[in-house]
Amino acid sequence: MSSSTVDPADPVFLLHRGGKMAVTSTVPLTSREDLSLAYTPGVARVCEAIAADPALVDEYTWVSHTVAVVTDGSAVLGLGNIGPRAALPVMEGKAVLFKQFAGVDAVPVCLDTQDVDEIVAVVRALAPSFGGINLEDISAPRCFEIERRLDEALDIPVFHDxxxxxxxxxxxxxxxxxxxxxxxxxxxxxxxxxxxxxxxxxxxxxxxxxxxxxxxxxxxxxxxxxxxxxxxxxxxxxxxxxxxxxxxxxxxxxxxxxxxxxxxxxxxxxxxxxxxxxxxxxxxxxxxxxxxxxxxxxxxxxxxxxxxxxxxxxxxxxxxxxxxxxxxxxxxxxxxxxxxxxxxxxxxxxxxxxxxxxxxxxxxxxxxxxxxxxxxxxxxxxxxxxxxxxxx
Known part of the structure; x- marks a missing residue:
């Protein structure tokens, strides 16, 4: 769809303007003490504790309640291979559904590659930031191999929705x-x-x-x-x-x-x-x-x-x-x-x-x-x- 076909008054486009989600803080940041606890120097103590015991990442970061919604834009809805940028509204939508219905935080990750090896490598590299991986709108048969390889490589849930x-x-x-x-x-x-x-x-x-x-x-x-x-x-x-x-x-x-x-x-x-x-x-x-x-x-x-x-x-x-x-x-x-x-x-x-x-x-x-x-x-x-x- 070209920009000339976008109707700014259309309720669909009005709802999507600026995106459907945002990051918000869960802690106060209104004083010097707040800053010292949430960031430096206090945060260093939490980092050291996790370095000594990586399992603590679940308790002291967002990992235990956050998933990545990952796509390469190759099979989006019934629209087909429309690419990662055009897929982003769907991934945002998925993320807000996670939050609304189950209190799960989700981050859209739209990858500018459709190479199986590259997708697997990127998601493996990103995995420490998340408690699960939701694969989305990746075309068959590549989706089968991507899910299988990630499931074998990671110790967190991988799910091709x-x-x-x-x-x-x-x-x-x-x-x-x-x-x-x-x-x-x-x-x-x-x-x-x-x-x-x-x-x-x-x-x-x-x-x-x-x-x-x-x-x-x-x-x-x-x-x-x-x-x-x-x-x-x-x-x-x-x-x-x-x-x-x-x-x-x-x-x-x-x-x-x-x-x-x-x-x-x-x-x-x-x-x-x-x-x-x-x-x-x-x-x-x-x-x-x-x-x-x-x-x-x-x-x-x-x-x-x-x-x-x-x-x-x-x-x-x-x-x-x-x-x-x-x-x-x-x-x-x-x-x-x-x-x-x-x-x-x-x-x-x-x-x-x-x-x-x-x-x-x-x-x-x-x-x-x-x-x-x-x-x-x-x-x-x-x-x-x-x-x-x-x-x-």
């Missing part, structure tokens, strides 16, 4: 949809449309949460992923080996034939005829934003429960239900990483918030529900302790 935040909320929503329809996760036949960052994570999360991998079929832009696809490498090859036990071939229409669940995370359009081929009483999560893979009104003609990624339809699958509480819980527990069990616990906690009041139009809480983040944080912290990755 585009993957795991989406996956956690999808699992929560599917748990409640299945409960509402008196179905069991292990009996559901699931088709996932999209094999990028979100699609891969959703597939793994659903399996971790109880979906039978033999009953899962994943599609990418070339069709169903399976052992018949000889060109697959990396993550897609792993999906081929662990799903599609029936060896289905073809496109999304074939993947949806007699399926109970569609999870759309591709952005591509799915024809109504394909949805009509699903089993009766099905579930559709059409999560592409702003244009769902299937219009919710169209999907509702053929299935029992519909969810989207949009706020103007019921059942919004919104990552804000997950990431604030996940990091709050991980930080509270002093977790060194985020395990699969911690993510499943987060999904269970989200589902539990509305478990007693389920309807077809309310299978997940509102993103503004104040019960969500505390419930997720408590569940995640407990799971971290069970998994042996907590330091407190």
């Amino acid at each position: 585009d993957q795991h935040g989406t996956a956690i909320v999808v699992l929560a929503a599917l748990r409640n949809a299945a409960t509402l329809l008196d179905r069991k996760l292990g009996d559901l036949r699931v088709a996932v449309s999209g094999a990028g960052a979100a699609g891969v994570a959703v597939t793994k999360m659903l399996i971790a949460g109880g979906v039978n991998p033999d009953q899962v079929v994943v599609c990418d832009s070339k069709g169903i992923i399976g052992r018949h696809r000889t060109e697959l490498t990396g993550t897609k090859a792993e999906l081929a080996a662990s799903t599609n036990a029936d060896g289905r071939h073809g496109d999304i229409t074939e993947a949806l034939r007699d399926a109970d669940v569609l999870v759309g995370v591709s952005g591509g359009q799915i024809p109504e005829a394909a949805v009509a081929g699903m089993a009766p009483g099905g579930i559709v999560f059409a999560l592409a934003n702003p244009t769902p893979e299937v219009h919710p009104e169209v999907a509702a003609r053929h299935v029992a429960v519909v969810a989207t990624g949009r706020s103007d339809y019921p059942n919004q699958i919104n990552n804000v239900l997950a990431f604030p509480g996940v990091f709050r819980g991980a930080l509270d527990a002093g977790a060194t990483r985020i395990t699969e069990a911690m993510k499943v616990a987060a999904a269970d906690a989200i589902a539990g918030v509305v478990a007693e009041s389920l309807t077809a139009d309310a299978i997940v809480p509102s993103p503004l529900d104040p019960r969500v983040a505390p419930a997720v944080a408590e569940a995640v912290a407990e799971a971290a302790r069970r998994d042996g990755v907590a330091r407190r």
Whole structure:
């Protein structure tokens, strides 16, 4: 968007003028004594103590409640590879959501490189300043390697929200949809449309949460992923080996034939005829934003429960239900990483918030529900302790 297309009176631009966040002091600075305590000479004593015992950094700095929100601007929203400067409003938005919903301080870090080695090196170098790393809007397949390498290298939680935040909320929503329809996760036949960052994570999360991998079929832009696809490498090859036990071939229409669940995370359009081929009483999560893979009104003609990624339809699958509480819980527990069990616990906690009041139009809480983040944080912290990755 050129400067000539910016309307200074537009409420969106008015809200963003000057940015959406600022740094404020937590201590008084109104006297010479204040200065001597907060800065020199008093601060030197704290520095010496941390140098002698690095674990004290959690108690005497912001590290225990602060994360870095890191992007390279390569996959921002549905806008694509728009670069680090254009990504900054999204990262600021993420940071203020962390603060609003979970009391976690967050710092946007937009990197002017899309080289995997450089990103890993920079984040490793920055890590001592933070208690966790939230990776954001980094394109697949690079995002998988970046997260894996940082997770191995750092002793703080690393979490790619585009993957795991989406996956956690999808699992929560599917748990409640299945409960509402008196179905069991292990009996559901699931088709996932999209094999990028979100699609891969959703597939793994659903399996971790109880979906039978033999009953899962994943599609990418070339069709169903399976052992018949000889060109697959990396993550897609792993999906081929662990799903599609029936060896289905073809496109999304074939993947949806007699399926109970569609999870759309591709952005591509799915024809109504394909949805009509699903089993009766099905579930559709059409999560592409702003244009769902299937219009919710169209999907509702053929299935029992519909969810989207949009706020103007019921059942919004919104990552804000997950990431604030996940990091709050991980930080509270002093977790060194985020395990699969911690993510499943987060999904269970989200589902539990509305478990007693389920309807077809309310299978997940509102993103503004104040019960969500505390419930997720408590569940995640407990799971971290069970998994042996907590330091407190």
